[in-house]
Structures are given as C-alpha cells and as structure tokens.
Amino acid sequence: MKTFRFSILILFSICIFSCTVNKQLKQLNLEAQAAYQTNDFNAAIIAYDEIIRIKTESNREVEGNIYQNAGLAAWEEKQTSKTIDYLEKAKQTSSATAKTYTTLAKAYLEIDNLSREINNLEDYLEKYPDGEELTQVKAQLFLAYAKSANWEKAEMLWHLLDSKYHSEVKMLSGYMKVNGGLGKEDKMNKLANQLLKMDRNNTDALETLALYYYRTAEERYQNEMKAYESNRTNRQYKQLLDALEEINANFRTSRDYFERLYKLNPDSRFASYLGNIYTRFDNKKQADYYYRLAKEK
Numbered sequence: 001m002k003t004f005r006f007s008i009l010i011l012f013s014i015c016i017f018s019c020t021v022n023k024q025l026k027q028l029n030l031e032a033q034a035a036y037q038t039n040d041f042n043a044a045i046i047a048y049d050e051i052i053r054i055k056t057e058s059n060r061e062v063e064g065n066i067y068q069n070a071g072l073a074a075w076e077e078k079q080t081s082k083t084i085d086y087l088e089k090a091k092q093t094s095s096a097t098a099k100t101y102t103t104l105a106k107a108y109l110e111i112d113n114l115s116r117e118i119n120n121l122e123d124y125l126e127k128y129p130d131g132e133e134l135t136q137v138k139a140q141l142f143l144a145y146a147k148s149a150n151w152e153k154a155e156m157l158w159h160l161l162d163s164k165y166h167s168e169v170k171m172l173s174g175y176m177k178v179n180g181g182l183g184k185e186d187k188m189n190k191l192a193n194q195l196l197k198m199d200r201n202n203t204d205a206l207e208t209l210a211l212y213y214y215r216t217a218e219e220r221y222q223n224e225m226k227a228y229e230s231n232r233t234n235r236q237y238k239q240l241l242d243a244l245e246e247i248n249a250n251f252r253t254s255r256d257y258f259e260r261l262y263k264l265n266p267d268s269r270f271a272s273y274l275g276n277i278y279t280r281f282d283n284k285k286q287a288d289y290y291y292r293l294a295k296e297k
Contacts, residue, residue, distance in 0.1 A: 032047035032069070041073040041074075044069070052067075067086045071089075121137055138161055142161060146174035169199055173204045176188055188212070192206075192212075209253075228240045248280075258277070
C-alpha cells in the first residue's frame with residue numbers, strides 16, 4: 001500500500017513538473033516571438049536560448065523554427081558562432097528557408113570558411129532559382145569562386161551577374177584575378193589599368209602590373225643571356241644589347257609600380273622584388289637598401 005502511494009506521489013510530482021515546464025516553455029515562446037517580431041533580437045535570442053536549453057536537457061525535440069529564428073536573431077546580434085550552430089540545425093528540418101542559406105553564407109564568409117560559404121550559396125541557387133536575394137547571392141558566389149581559385153566557375157558566373165557589378169572596384173578586382181588565373185594576361189592587364197583609373201592606389205591592380213612587367217623582363221633577360229652564353233658572337237651580342245633596351249624598360253615600369261605599391265603596403269615581398277630590379281640595373285646601393293628592408297619585415 002505504501003509502495004502504491006509512493007508511486008502515485010512520484011507520478012503526481014512528474015505531472016506537476018511537466019506542467020510547470022510546459023507553462024514555462026509556452027511563456028518563453030510568446031516572449032521570443034514578440035521580441036523577434038519587434039526586432040528586439042537581443043531579447044529574442046535570450047528567450048530562444050532558454051527554450052533550446054530546457055528542451056535539450058529534458059530530451060525534448062527542438063522544433064526547426066526555433067533553431068531558425070534563434071539563428072537569425074543571433075546573426076542580428078553579431079553572434080556568428082551561434083548563428084552557424086543554430087542555422088545548421090535548422091537546415092536539417094523543413095523550417096529552413098532561403099534566409100537560412102544566405103545568412104549561413106554570410107556567417108561563413110565572416111569566419112573565412114570558403115568551402116562552406118560556397119556550399120550554402122550554391123545550395124541557394126539550386127533551391128531558390130527565383131529567390132529575392134538571387135542577385136546578391138551570385139555576386140557573393142563570384143567573389144568566393146575568385147578567392148578560392150575556381151577560375152572557370154567564376155568566369156561563367158561573371159557573365160550572369162547584374163551589369164551594375166561590372167563597374168564595381170571589388171568585383172573588377174576579382175575578375176582581374178580570374179583572367180590572370182586563366183592565363184588571359186592581356187585582359188588581366190586591361191582590367192588592372194581600368195581599376196587604376198577608378199582608384200589610383202588600388203593595390204591589387206598595382207601588384208598585378210608590377211608582377212607582369214617583372215616576369216616579362218626577367219624571363220626575357222634569362223633567355224637572352226642563355227642565348228649569348230651559348231653563342232658568343234658579335235651578332236648575338238648586338239641582339240643582347242638590343243633586347244636589354246626593352247628588358248630594362250619593362251624593369252623600370254615594374255619598379256615604378258612596386259615603389260608605389262611599397263609606399264602603400266610595405267610588404268617584404270615587394271622590397272625583395274625592388275632589390276632584384278636594382279640588381280639588374282647594377283645599382284648595388286639601392287639593391288642592398290631594399291634587401292635590408294625585406295629582411296626587417
């Protein structure tokens with residue numbers, strides 16, 4: 001009889017506890033929804049966090065829309081890690097929306113996780129080909145392709161972008177790199193010059209042109225010197241002298257770009273290139289100066 005009464009008491013306690021928890025969850029849901037709808041995202045995320053904690057600790061299922069709204073609220077509050085955690089869980093449910101994918105893509109961009117950023121952008125294009133954020137998604141995906149050296153995909157996507165992006169510095173810079181990656185040097189250089197007209201201190205364009213003229217000069221120099229070393233005739237020597245005029249002109253152009261670039265961004269790589277160029281000019285003083293700078297950085 002005592003055992004029966006004890007069991008009844010336990011069941012009654014469980015029932016009371018369950019009712020209390022349900023009441024608490026209902027109230028938290030109301031608070032979370034009200035806060036979310038009035039853009040009070042800080043209050044919303046606090047309420048959603050508590051709902052998720054209670055349900056997880058009591059082994060209850062957390063509904064997809066809870067993870068969805070919690071993730072979006074977390075993004076508004078600049079809580080990137082929590083955004084990713086909750087929205088990845090929302091993605092596994094039917095509550096996921098176009099916003100789930102675009103927000104995750106932005107969050108992964110923020111933490112520089114290129115592969116996951118690209119995955120979410122591609123998923124968006126596949127699932128929502130007429131989505132409201134289609135234009136922005138294509139632009140973000142293009143930049144992600146360019147950054148990850150997916151040259152062919154970036155090239156194809158460039159022609160599908162809204163025309164307004166074709167005149168943006170950031171996008172043109174990405175397209176310049178794409179053309180360089182595809183070996184289209186003429187187009188790459190044309191874009192670099194176009195960028196410098198828009199922004200004379202564009203470091204991407206300056207580096208592109210500096211490296212192009214350096215490689216052109218250095219490769220020609222090596223080839224002409226090798227030809228002369230293997231055939232030391234007056235005719236070959238004259239050919240070398242003639243070639244050196246063009247070679248030095250390219251080195252000077254490269255030097256000018258690298259010196260502008262180094263003032264804007266004193267990177268040791270640029271100092272090393274300048275040291276190499278002044279070595280080609282037999283200017284030991286300047287060469288040593290830049291080599292010292294390269295070692296200091």
